[in-house]
Amino acid sequence: MMASQSFLRCIELTASSVRLLDQTQLPSREVWLEITDWRDMIEAICFLRIRGAPALGVAAAAYAWLASLRLTPEDDFKSAISSALDIIAASRPTAVNLHHVVAGCRIIVNSVSSIEKAVAALRRYTIELSNYEIDACRRMGEHGLAHIGAGSHRILTICNTGSLATVGIGTALGVVRTLAAHGAVKVFACETRPLLQGARLTMWELMRDGINCALITDGMAASVMRSEGIDLVLAGADRIACNGDTANKIGTLGLAILARHYGIPFYIVAPRSSIDTALATGEGIVIEQRDGDEVRGFGGCAGAPCGCEVRNPAFDVTPAALISAIITDEGAFVAPYNL
Numbered sequence: 254m255m256a257s258q259s260f261l262r263c264i265e266l267t268a269s270s271v272r273l274l275d276q277t278q279l280p281s282r283e284v285w286l287e288i289t290d291w292r293d294m295i296e297a298i299c300f301l302r303i304r305g306a307p308a309l310g311v312a313a314a315a316y317a318w319l320a321s322l323r324l325t326p327e328d329d330f331k332s333a334i335s336s337a338l339d340i341i342a343a344s345r346p347t348a349v350n351l352h353h354v355v356a357g358c359r360i361i362v363n364s365v366s367s368i369e370k371a372v373a374a375l376r377r378y379t380i381e382l383s384n385y386e387i388d389a390c391r392r393m394g395e396h397g398l399a400h401i402g403a404g405s406h407r408i409l410t411i412c413n414t415g416s417l418a419t420v421g422i423g424t425a426l427g428v429v430r431t432l433a434a435h436g437a438v439k440v441f442a443c444e445t446r447p448l449l450q451g452a453r454l455t456m457w458e459l460m461r462d463g464i465n466c467a468l469i470t471d472g473m474a475a476s477v478m479r480s481e482g483i484d485l486v487l488a489g490a491d492r493i494a495c496n497g498d499t500a501n502k503i504g505t506l507g508l509a510i511l512a513r514h515y516g517i518p519f520y521i522v523a524p525r526s527s528i529d530t531a532l533a534t535g536e537g538i539v540i541e542q543r544d545g546d547e548v549r550g551f552g553g554c555a556g557a558p559c560g561c562e563v564r565n566p567a568f569d570v571t572p573a574a575l576i577s578a579i580i581t582d583e584g585a586f587v588a589p590y591n592l
Contacts, residue, residue, distance in 0.1 A: 260390075260416040260423070261458075264303060264311055266379060269322065271315045275302045276417055280457040291320040291337055298344050301448065305418020306491045306527050307386045310350035314379040316341050317358040321372045330368045335359065346539045347500055347568050349492040349529045354382065383420050389524040389582035390421030397428030397487075397522060400578060400585035403435035407482050409474065411443040412502035413454035414489035414522065425487035425522040426458060428580065433464050440466040441477055445502060447547045447565065471504050478515045486512045488571075490523035490579075497573030497590030498535025499523075503566055509575040518577040525581050528592045535570040543567050 264273040271288045277300065278284040286302065288294055294316040297303050303312050320337040324330050342355045361374045408429060412418075415426030422430050432438050440459055445451035452468055459466040469477050477483060486508055492500040499505075499521050512519040532538065545563030550556045557563075579586045586592065 260421050262420050263308055263417050264315065264420060266315060266376065271319060273297065273303050276304060276454060277302055280453050291316050291323065294319055295340060295344060305413065306348040306350040307419040307524060309345060309348050310354040310526065311379065311383050311386060311420055313341055313351045313354040314358060314375065314382050318375040318379050321368065321375050324368050326368065330371055331362055334362045334371065345541060347491050347541045350526050353526055386419050387421035390419050390423055390427040392582040393424055393522055393524065393580055394422060394427040394431030396585050397580045398431045398435060400580060401432065401485065405437040406432055407439045407484050409441045409478065409483045409486045410455065411451060411488055411504055411508055412445045413450040415455065415458040417454050417458060418489065424489045426455065428487055428522050429464065430462065438464060440464060441469050441481060441483065442466060443469055443471050443474055443504065445504060446471055474508055475511050478511055478517060483517055486517055486519045488521055490521050490527045491568060492538050493523060493528045493579065493592060494532040494535045494538065495530060495592050496534050497576055497579060497588065497592065499571045499576060500535065500538045500568045501571065503569050506569040506571045509571045513575055519575060520578050520580055521576055522580045525583055538570055541567040
């Protein structure tokens with residue numbers, strides 16, 4: 254049986270715009286944005302209207318294409334696009350896919366001789382990158398199935414790692430979808446505070462696909478591991494160091510520690526594009542710090558005293574020693590990692 258190919262393209266190009274699903278509106282409303290200005294793409298990225306490392310890579314390429322579309326023959330196009338790329342490079346410091354794509358866009362722009370060629374090349378790059386991510390997700394699902402095995406599985410996951418975070422079937426959720434096509438799967442999704450990507454996005458995707466699932470709060474993870482017979486944990490990655498240390502959504506490290514305590518395999522699922530080959534260990538990973546208001550409340554409702562001190566790191570780093578395997582589009586790797 255083949256893996257399920259059910260997925261929603263969260264971002265795609267039209268003739269002169271970028272169409273993307275506004276993930277801040279889910280699950281209550283399905284709102285598609287038509288973006289023609291590169292500055293609106295920055296807003297969409299910073300405010301998490303699009304998020305997830307692979308999808309952010311595609312968004313960065315689309316952003317560069319939009320920036321090139323607005324240039325005139327009088328503009329120094331190489332300088333203008335380079336300045337625009339500087340802005341997007343600073344928008345999300347942890348997700349390495351975005352930075353890989355920014356570097357790729359710079360190479361493309363420096364290799365062409367006109368605005369018209371830059372526009373065409375950046376559009377082609379965006380489409381090729383999107384197709385790569387779709388195929389990479391499919392292959393991660395296949396490698397995950399081969400490594401984990403078909404059958405009945407009770408899975409715990411965090412954040413959103415599906416179509417909304419990629420442009421394919423997903424990374425960790427791509428493995429879930431593939432396992433679900435070959436056996437009985439029950440997924441327990443951590444809500445993923447403070448922005449509830451697990452509750453709002455992962456549950457929306459799983460229920461849309463008819464996959465058996467249940468939502469839990471982040472604080473329930475230990476109890477659920479013990480009481481619900483969890484037999485594996487699947488998480489994604491925003492950046493992976495060469496030694497296997499992995500940055501992912503805040504809370505992932507806690508799940509890895511709990512999984513080790515209960516003897517549950519803990520898997521990272523990510524494309525090779527999420528591996529930072531210039532980074533030896535996770536010590537060098539820059540952790541994005543987000544606005545404290547994300548923690549003080551949600552949806553316009555206060556959940557804490559106004560102005561209280563907050564820590565809001567968007568990611569944490571899980572040491573390679575806690576990771577049972579890293580499943581990529583090129584296969585499953587086990588310790589000692591040398592990626």
